[in-house]
Amino acid sequence: MKGLFFLLGMFLLVSCAAMPAIHEPSSERAGKSITCPSPFLLEKTRLIHAIEVRMAGKPKTALIGVTLADPVSRMFSCAMMSTEGMVLFEASSGPDGVKVLRALPPFDTNVFASNMMDDIELIFLTPVGVLTRKGVFAEGERVCRRHKEQGGWVDVLAGRDGRIQVRRYSEFGVLQRTVNLEGNAQNAYAVIELQAIDFVNYTLIMTLIESEVVRDIPPVKR
Amino acid sequence: MTWFPYMKKAGMVLFVLLILPAVNVQADDFARLRKDSVRISTISANFVQKKFMKILSKPLVSEGKFYFAAPDSIRWEYSKPLKSVVISDKGRTKRYIASGGKMVEDETGGAQVMKLVLGDVAGWMNGRFDSNPSFTAVLKEGPSTLITLTPVDKRMAGIVEKIEITISRKDASVKSVRIVESATAETRIDFLNAVINKGINPSVFQDVE
Numbered sequence: 001m002k003g004l005f006f007l008l009g010m011f012l013l014v015s016c017a018a019m020p021a022i023h024e025p026s027s028e029r030a031g032k033s034i035t036c037p038s039p040f041l042l043e044k045t046r047l048i049h050a051i052e053v054r055m056a057g058k059p060k061t062a063l064i065g066v067t068l069a070d071p072v073s074r075m076f077s078c079a080m081m082s083t084e085g086m087v088l089f090e091a092s093s094g095p096d097g098v099k100v101l102r103a104l105p106p107f108d109t110n111v112f113a114s115n116m117m118d119d120i121e122l123i124f125l126t127p128v129g130v131l132t133r134k135g136v137f138a139e140g141e142r143v144c145r146r147h148k149e150q151g152g153w154v155d156v157l158a159g160r161d162g163r164i165q166v167r168r169y170s171e172f173g174v175l176q177r178t179v180n181l182e183g184n185a186q187n188a189y190a191v192i193e194l195q196a197i198d199f200v201n202y203t204l205i206m207t208l209i210e211s212e213v214v215r216d217i218p219p220v221k222r
Numbered sequence: 223m224t225w226f227p228y229m230k231k232a233g234m235v236l237f238v239l240l241i242l243p244a245v246n247v248q249a250d251d252f253a254r255l256r257k258d259s260v261r262i263s264t265i266s267a268n269f270v271q272k273k274f275m276k277i278l279s280k281p282l283v284s285e286g287k288f289y290f291a292a293p294d295s296i297r298w299e300y301s302k303p304l305k306s307v308v309i310s311d312k313g314r315t316k317r318y319i320a321s322g323g324k325m326v327e328d329e330t331g332g333a334q335v336m337k338l339v340l341g342d343v344a345g346w347m348n349g350r351f352d353s354n355p356s357f358t359a360v361l362k363e364g365p366s367t368l369i370t371l372t373p374v375d376k377r378m379a380g381i382v383e384k385i386e387i388t389i390s391r392k393d394a395s396v397k398s399v400r401i402v403e404s405a406t407a408e409t410r411i412d413f414l415n416a417v418i419n420k421g422i423n424p425s426v427f428q429d430v431e
Contacts (some may be wrong), residue, residue: 028293048266050304052321053330059321062304065276077277083306083319085273085284085401085409102404104381152408212279 018173259349
């Protein structure tokens with residue numbers, strides 16, 4: 001049994017080695033505690049983005065995306081439609097898992113739905129999991145690293161200019177997603193760049209069309 | 223989100239939704255519409271598109287301009303909230319999206335889908351509403367002429383329930399198109415300030431800018 005734990009420990013050590021190393025803050029920052037960057041939604045919010053899809057650096061097509069996310073319950077819904085208004089995909093995610101409301105071929109696969117919901121969670125909701133390390137990267141970015149319960153790692157880092165980046169790695173430390181939030185202090189989600197390293201690499205540039213905080217109205221008692 | 227490579231297939235569904243013309247149910251009325259539409263050689267109009275969905279608190283409004291020249295030249299241009307242009311002329315169709323301040327060609331095969339879509343839209347502009355067996359067409363006269371297209375194929379249930387096209391009785395032009403996808407989702411396109419039979423520069427159907 002000890003051998004198994006040793007092997008597992010070595011395995012995790014090697015896995016993490018593929019991710020950038022996190023260092024202790026430099027002497028100028030010594031003594032100051034590292035605050036984890038947190039650009040994520042604080043209230044239930046509806047966001048509508050124009051989405052430009054790029055492959056190999058070239059724009060390929062454009063879509064409209066709607067996201068309704070509640071950071072408290074961690075429930076969210078999303079829809080993706082063409083400029084012409086055709087809804088290609090609509091789904092919600094909550095405690096019972098992912099529920100696909102509408103998915104036209106070829107968006108009607110479980111893998112697509114799962115990936116899409118994972119990406120939305122990565123972009124908009126505070127990552128869950130055990131905070132395993134916080135410090136700085138070699139370039140000076142402030143970073144917090146979490147290990148997700150279901151496997152995989154998430155880094156949330158803030159550059160010296162305040163820009164936020166979120167990275168998702170596989171359990172083995174392979175970079176899968178990078179999210180750059182190019183927004184401002186008022187709205188971190190004004191411009192989102194998601195880079196996906198997948199079977200087909202692609203980039204989504206999401207430009208905010210509108211957003212609103214959603215306040216649920218409690219039912220009136222009669 | 224590994225969905226992008228599949229845009230072409232999704233486009234085919236869009237084609238099925240919007241293109242397939244209607245069964246000839248009321249032959250005389252449809253024949254009259256075709257006859258009236260012959261008088262239309264060009265149309266230019268603004269349009270407002272409203273998307274209704276449960277996830278939206280209010281409709282998502284898109285705006286743009288529509289140009290048609292008989293028999294089948296179309297420019298379908300969205301200016302808000304997302305700029306895009308589809309041009310169909312002399313059998314060639316191209317779709318453009320805005321990127322980095324300029325219009326670039328959509329390379330996902332969406333243009334070929336839109337070619338099919340616009341082919342049918344051109345058919346509507348020419349008064350041909352009843353030439354496809356995949357939809358049942360019903361025509362109802364009122365202040366405007368209302369044509370309801372209902373898919374015959376039950377597999378379309380959940381994708382589109384019906385398409386309603388409102389035709390002006392005055393000049394036989396299309397006033398609005400309503401695509402009902404489900405009980406909680408629909409798209410309505412209203413054509414405004416339509417100008418009929420006024421010359422349109424051919425470059426409108428050739429140049430994207």
